Amino acid sequence: MTEKRPIWTRSFINISISTFFIFTVFYALLTFLPIYVMNELGGTASQGGMAVSVFLVSAIIMRFFAGMILEKYGKRRILILSVLMFAVSTIFYVFVDDFALLLGLRFFHGIWFSLMTTVGGAIAADIVPPERRGEGLGYYGIAMNIAIVAGPFIALTLQPFMAARSIFIIFSVIMVIGFFCALAVRVEEAAPVLREGKRKLSLHDFLETKAMPIASVGFFVSFVYASIVSFISVYAESLGLLKTASYFFLVYAIAMLVVRPFSGRIFDSRGPHIVIIPSCIMFAIGLFSLSITQSPWMLLLSGALVGLGYGTLLPSFQTLAIQSADKHRSGYATGTFFAFYDTGMAIGTASLGIIAVSLGYANLYLMLAVMVLLIALYYVWIMKGHKQAVE
Incomplete structure (x- = not known):
């Protein structure tokens, strides 16, 4: 062995x-x-x-x-x-x-x-x-x-x-x-890639095109997660749960720490689907739980569910992005993934606040729970297309 x-x-x-x-x-x-x-x-x-x-x-x-x-x-x-x-x-x-x-x-x-x-x-x-x-x-x-x-x-x-x-x-x-x-x-360090003569810059010089499909999934996930980072304290205050909100990310981190060692091993031994699909479902349940939260324990339960779900998705998508590229382009793959991820976070922070004013935070989190399930379907479609391209 x-x-x-x-x-x-x-x-x-x-x-x-x-x-x-x-x-x-x-x-x-x-x-x-x-x-x-x-x-x-x-x-x-x-x-x-x-x-x-x-x-x-x-x-x-x-x-x-x-x-x-x-x-x-x-x-x-x-x-x-x-x-x-x-x-x-x-x-x-x-x-x-x-x-x-x-x-x-x-x-x-x-x-x-x-x-x-x-x-x-x-x-x-x-x-x-x-x-x-x-x-x-x-x-x-x-x-x-x-x-x-x-x-x-x-x-x-x-x-x-x-x-x-x-x-x-x-x-x-x-x-x-x-x-x-x-x-x-x-x-x-990988040996530097020599460039012969002068040539025009292309998309390949800025982004790893092989990583873009899975990076696009990361974009949508970070768009949703922006609602947690930006508005959880505002939402909690509207529910009279501001004191409990300070423990939301603590519970989130504990839940994430519990599941992370097992999820990484399962990812390597049994493939990404068996980690990513349940994580999307768990993330969606956490957002749904937030949408119906009325008590401190419900808010903390939501934090745990979000930690179990989203806390596993980010490293999984990053790993897939890096695995999609040649080793000497791991920097390009990482940069591409985080370019999409940061953009999703920025757009989510700017736009979801406007949506929350119209719908209310409870309805916003309900809408985002449905969106995460759609993201899971999009991920399956992306990976199916990647598999067919490889074959």
Whole structure:
């Protein structure tokens, strides 16, 4: 019997920790900056939203160039540079006290977030054994999911007791630690693809076309998930459950942590369908549960169901995107997937709020539950077409 090659190598542990710190600071800033803009800079709620959205705009734009940059300069080099510049950008918040400068910093910060998250996923995929990639990327994805809880918790816990500058310093210290973890990562670089002569740029230079079908599924899933990230606290407040809402993502993370080790192994041993279809159904049930929530326990149950469903979908789709491409184009595949994913999140955040005003949040979540079931059918259709293309 062939011995399983290990996932938890020194490099995998360090890339996971570095990613965790980056996403922790990302979500902490996502939570803290609207408060900072209104309380410290005298801005409005809409300006607080701009501080969030301009970051996403630059991140999405950079996704289209990330694969080309990784191929030209190498993954480890870009990892070190992007984590360093993400840390430097975080330090700059300590000195910015003007809204226009803050917007410029947010745009600059988003560039390095986009590069790091692209190269981090590509390196993680390269480090883990190919036969255990679903399991390995599932573990890697835990870093991002735990950060969803850790970032806002740190920001909201510190905010009542510390000055904004002190909070930014703490975020900076977290990122300095993340940088030293990135320095410890080692990865075998693929030989660079030589380009003979001058030629016109094509779609292939910006995106991995083989990954686009599954990335489109990720787009629709992230569009739906935007309703959870953006509106769960508003919905809970309308139900008189705001105190319970603070535990929603904690329950979500616990549920995700329970199922993630098993789902990754099943993905590798029995294929993606047996993981992704039940996860879509579980996600849809969680959204339906939200639509009929009237009590604290129902809200927390919904969080657990969403964690079991969505928490498994993201790493599964990312794994399929990377598996669809040649190894030397794993950076392109990762960038393509997250370009679609981030765009879905941005469009969902902007449009679902408008829909919620017309339908109400309960009806919005009911509508999205049906949409997730349709996404499951779309996924089956996409995979059937991919199988026929391979044959």
